[in-house]
Amino acid sequence: MTNIFEAASRSNSMFSDRRVFDPRHSPSTLRHRDAQVHAMVLNLADALEGHIPGNMILYGTTGAGKTAAARFVIQQLEERAEAIGSSVTSHEVNAQHTNTRYRVLHSIATRLWEKGDVTIPFTGWPADRVLEETVRRMDRRSGVHVIVLDEMDRLATQSEEQLLYDLTTLNVLLSTARASIIGISNDFSFTDSLTGPIRSRLAAEDIVFTPYTADQVNDILIDRATDGLREGTWDESGIRLCADLAAKEHGDARRAIDLLRVSAQRAEIGDANSINIEHVISAQAQMEQDRAITLMQGLPEHQKLILMSILINQRNGVHTQNSGTIWETYTQACSRAGFRPLTSRRVSTIINEFDSAGLAHVRNVFLGRHGRTKHVYSLIPKGIDAIQILSQDNPGLEAASKGAYKLQKRLG
DNA sequence: CCTCCACCGGAAAGCCGGGTCA
DNA sequence: TGACCCGGCTTTCCGGTGGAGG
Incomplete structure (x- = not known):
């Protein structure tokens, strides 16, 4: 009798490395985002000299590579900082779930926790006290703290103003450490809703990510396929279809990568040797249905x-x-x-x-x-x-x- | 040209279940 | 135990709003 897991991990798997299709996977090169990366680098270069880098906001539709670019640049910054012996700490906070002043500060402070610190409860403290504690811990770590606030347009409206005020005035409260904010927003009109002083401090630099074209998505997918799929399991036509379908969805690369992954799974289930058009089409339909069902439930x-x-x-x-x-x-x-x-x-x-x-x-x-x-x-x-x-x-x-x-x- | 429809949507406040702390 | 805080969901209040029809 064959073990059920043994049967599942067949040797003819489509994938050579599944992690390549993980949404958190950060590729070694970032395609078609040179201009944006360059702008971010110019802005953050100051951090390496211990100065305060400017704040910036990255704008663009979903799957336009904003988060990927931010991670890519910060990873490089941290590597460089370590090499030259300067201190850069990054904090990535996603405002989709961490969507209030209390929670964002809590999340930053908690990651700076050290032995002997109190544990900040997830609710119950006055938010001002959480801010105090966050500032204290940032100062203790010193150096430059880069705070990435992803999906910042999803912040709860009541806490948005106060939180952004806190974050943009952190440098006044900090004594040894320095802070810089990178906001990421899907909504181009986001800053319109902010009051003048906060807007000008936060949006010192606006970096716009235009949606990927079908050709650009195609390049990205070929990279992923090369890294993550076995040789001979894919060809240009299947990839092209994934790219074209994604381009219709406003050049959403994340979705395209996911579509490729599900297509490969479909091919695997169907015991096919390679991904064909039918696999992609049925994967697309399945993803749409799954999404709707999950949402509804x-x-x-x-x-x-x-x-x-x-x-x-x-x-x-x-x-x-x-x-x-x-x-x-x-x-x-x-x-x-x-x-x-x-x-x-x-x-x-x-x-x-x-x-x-x-x-x-x-x-x-x-x-x-x-x-x-x-x-x-x-x-x-x-x-x-x-x-x-x-x-x-x-x-x-x-x-x-x-x-x-x-x-x-x-x-x- | 002016009215007035049938709802829009922002603001504010209330309720309630979660929590801390002295 | 009671004062106090947080945040999600909801209600209440109310000033809009483009254009068909008188």
Whole structure:
């Protein structure tokens, strides 16, 4: 009898090194980002002499190489600093989850923890005290601290202003150490929302990452394939298709790399010798479906119910869905499920969140005499039973969806 | 040309469950 | 134990808003 793991780690695996496809993998060379890297280097070079390097913000769409470039440059900076005996410490914080003043400071201070330090609790302290402790630990380490604040546009609005104020004035509070901020943002208008002094201190230098073209994504993928896939398991046509599909998604290299990885897995499962067009196409479809299913399953109850209302409307042939019709269906669904409905104001923001999550397309429309509303349509990939996924394992939601079937029958 | 529709979305505040600390 | 703090989610309040139709 063969061991199940032995069977899984077959010798004819497509991959020679799977780590190459890990999102945290940092390649040895960075393609098509010379100008941006150069700008960052000029800005950070001061750090090596112990001066304060300027703050900067990297702008660009997802998968445009911002984070990769920041990591690449910082890694080189740290290596160089070590070689010449100067001290550079980097802190990477992703504001998607570490999204408040307290959490960002907590994260920086915690990484500077040394034996004998108190452990800062993840909540409970006044934020000012966390700031004090962070400053103390930075000073103790001394040297230059480069703080990379990734996805900074995702900071919670209430703490955003205060945190950025703290970070940009760190050098006033520090005595022996120096700090520099590298902000990374998907949103080009991010700095508009900031007050003048913070904006000018933070955005001393703006570095823009334009989306990769299909050709550039192609180059990146060829690098990855060379490093991570076995020879003879891939050819130009498969890579080209991955690149073209990604270019449609605004030159998202991260997604393209992921698509290549899933395509290789598909080929592996199908016992093929190499990746072909079919593998890429089915990988693309699978990724879209998986993404939507994961998102839907993770939604809170009321979000599920609202999304379900959109889907029910669509199934019932309501061609133009606006906020009013969705709210009507939603309140009916609530009474069937036995929930107290949220206010229409709240529902409105939730619908907008569906748009940014890619679950629905939402557009504001002005209908003159007939007022102002949103037009909404679902972007959930065909081939998945979304209503079933949304209602499963929740009696209330199941009741709501069953009631909707009855309604449909009556209409039919 | 002016009205007024039917909702938009920012701001602020409340509630609540998580926590610390003396 | 009670005063105090943090942060997510929600409600309340309210000043907009483009253009069809009178």
